[in-house]
Amino acid sequence: MTKNNHENDVAFIQALAELLNKNDLTELSVMREYGEDDSLEVRVVKQATIVAPAPASYAAAPVSTAAPAPGAPIAAEPSADPANHPGAVPSPMVGTAYLAAEPGTEPFVAIGAAVKEGQTLLIIEAMKTMNHIPAPKSGTVKRILVDDGTPVEYGTPLMIVE
Incomplete structure (x- = not known):
């Protein structure tokens, strides 16, 4: 050289x-x-010092959940680390998550939606390339852990599919 x-x-x-x-x-x-x-x-x-038990990127990520029915018991699950959930769909790359194909259009999935294995859950834009993120298994979308346009890192939990 x-x-x-x-x-x-x-x-x-x-x-x-x-x-x-x-x-x-x-x-x-x-x-x-x-x-x-x-x-x-x-x-x-870049090394980051983590002072809380859960990484700051998870704690700061907005959580979209359906409102519980009146009188229904509130589950303790939302406070648990979503990355450890068996139905968590992790981000396979660093980029920006989009819940719909274009701004102003219907999202690919919603909470409570039944999905089939391989169905597109969302898109992650990385280096001007739109990468479709498929459902790893058939099931129901229980939680959406990112908002539209949210930056995500490798391994960040995106959704919970059970």
């Missing part, structure tokens, strides 16, 4: 770190190929 490549790589890594901070991300991974057998793989991670 020449000195010029080294300086370009340092500038590239600094630009990635700035992108990480500017977009409030915690991790960014990129592979840069120079030729057939020459590449650079970079992973930039």
